[in-house]
Amino acid sequence: MNLLFDYFPEFRDGFLGTLSLTAASAALALILGIIMAGFRVSPIPPLRAFGTAWVTLLRNTPLTLLFLITFFVMPQILFPGTSPYKLAVGALGCYTSTFICEAVRSGIGTVPIGQAEAARSLGMTFFQTLRMIILPQATRTVIPPLSSIFIALTKNSAIAGAFSVTELFSVSKLLSDKGYPIGWIFLWIAVAYLVITFSISGLFRLLERRMEVSR
Amino acid sequence: MSEVPVTKDATPVADALVALSGVNKHFGALHVLQDINLNIARGEVVVVIGPSGSGKSTLCRTINRLETIDSGTITIDGKPLPQEGKELARLRADVGMVFQSFNLFAHKTVLENVMLGQLKVRKIDKKTAEEKARTLLDRVGVGKQADKYPAQMSGGQQQRVAIARALAMDPKAILFDEPTSALDPEMINEVLDVMQQLARDGMTMVVVTHEMGFARSAANRVVFMADGRIVEEAEPEEFFNNPRSDRAKDFLSKILHH
Numbered sequence: 309m310n311l312l313f314d315y316f317p318e319f320r321d322g323f324l325g326t327l328s329l330t331a332a333s334a335a336l337a338l339i340l341g342i343i344m345a346g347f348r349v350s351p352i353p354p355l356r357a358f359g360t361a362w363v364t365l366l367r368n369t370p371l372t373l374l375f376l377i378t379f380f381v382m383p384q385i386l387f388p389g390t391s392p393y394k395l396a397v398g399a400l401g402c403y404t405s406t407f408i409c410e411a412v413r414s415g416i417g418t419v420p421i422g423q424a425e426a427a428r429s430l431g432m433t434f435f436q437t438l439r440m441i442i443l444p445q446a447t448r449t450v451i452p453p454l455s456s457i458f459i460a461l462t463k464n465s466a467i468a469g470a471f472s473v474t475e476l477f478s479v480s481k482l483l484s485d486k487g488y489p490i491g492w493i494f495l496w497i498a499v500a501y502l503v504i505t506f507s508i509s510g511l512f513r514l515l516e517r518r519m520e521v522s523r
Numbered sequence: 524m525s526e527v528p529v530t531k532d533a534t535p536v537a538d539a540l541v542a543l544s545g546v547n548k549h550f551g552a553l554h555v556l557q558d559i560n561l562n563i564a565r566g567e568v569v570v571v572i573g574p575s576g577s578g579k580s581t582l583c584r585t586i587n588r589l590e591t592i593d594s595g596t597i598t599i600d601g602k603p604l605p606q607e608g609k610e611l612a613r614l615r616a617d618v619g620m621v622f623q624s625f626n627l628f629a630h631k632t633v634l635e636n637v638m639l640g641q642l643k644v645r646k647i648d649k650k651t652a653e654e655k656a657r658t659l660l661d662r663v664g665v666g667k668q669a670d671k672y673p674a675q676m677s678g679g680q681q682q683r684v685a686i687a688r689a690l691a692m693d694p695k696a697i698l699f700d701e702p703t704s705a706l707d708p709e710m711i712n713e714v715l716d717v718m719q720q721l722a723r724d725g726m727t728m729v730v731v732t733h734e735m736g737f738a739r740s741a742a743n744r745v746v747f748m749a750d751g752r753i754v755e756e757a758e759p760e761e762f763f764n765n766p767r768s769d770r771a772k773d774f775l776s777k778i779l780h781h
């Protein structure tokens with residue numbers, strides 16, 4: 309108990325760090341994931357190929373390797389001087405977007421083909437059809453897998469701690485270096501993670517319930 | 524018109540709204556459409572009949588390019604069907620389609636279903652679109668259900684909404700692919716009545732159906748398909764009383780004895 313109160317500012321900053329890292333990466337992943345899912349089902353071959361390559365490459369690369377590339381290769385060629393926080397959001401967001409893309413794509417597959425045919429026969433373009441007809445109807449099936457994906461993201465964000473981003477895991481390093489008992493440190497960190505992941509599942513359970521009520 | 528032998532190349536008639544010439548299509552090894560020539564005049568009602576698997580739906584769907592073709596040409600109002608893209612979308616808006624399974628947008632109300640194309644494709648302002656949608660819904664007899672979702676309505680009501688949705692685009696022609704086949708018997712007539720009225724109002728219609736009563740009373744011409752070919756075309760009375768081909772005789776004897 310003492311440990312938590314003595315180092316409350318550190319724990320608080322770590323907690324907020326993990327929270328904001330998770331939230332920012334989730335937002336990026338959601339946007340990229342939906343765009344990539346759109347690419348993967350689009351009638352335009354280059355877009356389809358790009359979407360497929362994106363998913364195949366990023367999803368099959370170990371996240372740690374992706375972090376190494378993002379931190380040590382990317383700044384050399386593309387964005388020199390980007391803050392570690394932004395680089396971490398980029399790596400986590402791109403990696404997670406592949407899982408979201410696949411969840412959204414399988415959700416799109418559950419919408420009857422006749423819905424798209426009806427929209428197209430009205431003269432709606434492919435992207436209008438996707439945005440106004442298909443995605444809204446796919447949402448219901450996409451919500452449950454999204455919840456697991458975001459929980460995985462929360463835990464994956466710990467890797468950023470090793471790349472000098474302030475988050476929960478970097479706090480554990482700080483305190484164990486000072487010689488505090490590792491058991492207590494881990495206990496409090498685990499509790500902090502549980503707070504975040506439980507909030508995510510709660511939020512999504514709520515969303516699911518809302519979707520069922522509306523019709 | 525009924526005397527034109529079907530094997531002769533159909534040279535596009537001046538007033539043909541829809542003209543298919545030399546159209547071929549394969550699904551893998553299956554030759555679903557074989558050298559189809561068909562002209563549909565403005566205001567004409569053409570009923571397509573034939574055994575299951577003969578290619579009727581495919582024919583219907585090639586006309587607004589929900590299915591692509593391998594060879595031949597299809598023109599709508601003199602313009603050949605363009606490649607996938609903005610221009611094709613514009614052309615599709617001019618050719619309505621009514622499906623066997625209705626395909627109303629499940630997450631939108633009836634009113635929204637009928638407004639969506641007007642707003643997003645025709646770019647009509649909301650107030651005008653709503654007025655038009657309500658008028659059309661009244662016309663097909665479901666004006667009171669405007670705020671319901673499709674799942675809350677009977678099949679016959681849904682299909683009438685689907686017709687209103689197609690009409691809202693002011694199409695030059697409407698394609699119907701077995702519009703009453705998924706309906707309970709007591710709902711078939713409410714849909715056929717709406718279609719009869721459309722035919723009387725001069726709408727150009729291509730109707731795939733097994734409803735012989737509708738064919739007799741509303742069609743200008745019956746096109747009989749078998750194995751991907753147009754085997755026979757004739758005026759309804761002539762076709763039903765005096766089918767020329769053996770395939771048609773055989774088909775009619777089967778469906779009329781049911």
Ligand SMILES: Nc1ncnc2c1ncn2[C@@H]1O[C@H](COP(=O)(O)OP(=O)(O)OP(=O)(O)O)[C@@H](O)[C@H]1O
Nearest residue numbers: 550551553555573574575576577578579580581582
């Ligand atoms: N997308 C597809 N892929 C492969 N084969 C198809 C496809 N769509 C239709 N077919 C085949 O093409 C043939 C013609 O199908 P089509 O749906 O046009 O027939 P139809 O005359 O409308 O029959 P029905 O009266 O049963 O509706 C059938 O043998 C069918 O199995």
Ligand SMILES: [Mg+2]
Nearest residue numbers: 579580581701
């Ligand atoms: Mg069919």
